[in-house]
Amino acid sequence: MDCKKKKYKPLEELTIRDNFMFVKVFSDEAIAKPFLKALLKIEIERVSVVGEAHQQADPNKKYIRFDVLVKEECNGIGRTFDLEMQMVDTKELPLRARYYQGISDTETMGNTHKYKELKEQYIIFLCPTDIFGQERPIYEFENREKNDPSLTLGDLTYKYFCNFSRYGAVTDESVRDYLKYFATDEASSAATKAISDKVDFYHKDPKTRSDYMTFKDMLEDEREEGREEGREEGRAEACKELAKGFRDAGISLEVIAKQTGLTPEEIKAL
Known part of the structure; x- marks a missing residue:
């Protein structure tokens, strides 16, 4: 049975919580940099921002x-x-953060293999739920010595998980305003008003409308590719089951191989 085609929101209904709009808005340095400075409490020099950046650890693997x-x-x-708007708790976000860190490190080092080339790295997930269940709005992680938590590993990697539904528990006003906007779309500061204005602009921008159509087409292509991969896996499993049944029924390996495309060795191993 064919899967039903996914319905997408009209562009005018997208909020900052929708991936397409989040990428559009936070690809602006004037939006991303103030947020990072407020959340991380660090000074940040000039930056370049890439929305939907693609990286690859291995040429034989997907981006x-x-x-x-x-x-x-x-x-x-x-x-x-790395800023990620993550609306669904996939139950593996900490592992995904680890993977993203590794991919980014590989890209940073390139072919030099000089560890000193590795940059200080922050991975930040913005979530509507508390994936750790400790009823806290923000979780900050870095590697520390188990028996002496005051001793840090010094690997320059930091991971943040922001549960913006608990924005009211944040004591820092600027960070609270950001998380409140992520949760409610209510702009209560100049910084979040700038985000809201960007969202309103993109709702009406003709180029953004064209980009959104392309984005939806791309997602459909990826979804279809995934379905095709699933069908191929299903066909492969069906062939194996068929071959096993033939083999157990005493049919020769040569006949089974001809009917299923499996080698005699593969059939014996079933």
Whole structure:
């Protein structure tokens, strides 16, 4: 049975919580940099921002897509920040953060293999739910020595998980305003008003409308590719089951191989 085609929101109904709009808005340095400075409490130099950055650890593997990748331009030795709007708890976000870190490190090092080339790195997930269940709005992680937590590993990697539904528990006003906007679309500061204005602009922008149509087509292509991969896997499993049944029925390996495309060795191993 064919899967029903996914329905997408009209462009005018997209909020900052929708991936397409989040990438559009936070690809603007004037939006991304103030947010990072407020959340991380650090000074940030000039940055370059790439929306939906694609990176690949292995030429034989698929690219992964970062929502918003911010790179600090500081004589080539700047920090990197990965911003992800994650509306669904997929139960593996900490592992995904680990994978994203590894991919980014591989891209940073290139072919030099000099560990000193690795940059200070922040991976930030913005979520509507508390994936750790500790009823906190923000979780900050870095690697520390188990028996002496005051001793940090010093690997320059930091992971943040922001549960914006609990924005009211945030004591820092600027961060609270950001998380409140992510949760409610209510702009209560100049910074969040700037985000809201961007969202309103993109709702009406003809080029954005064209980009959104392309975005939807791309997602449909990826979904169809995934369905086709699933069908191929299903066909392969069906062939194996058929071959096993033939083999158990005493049919010769040569006949089974001809009917299923499996080799005699593969059939014996079933």
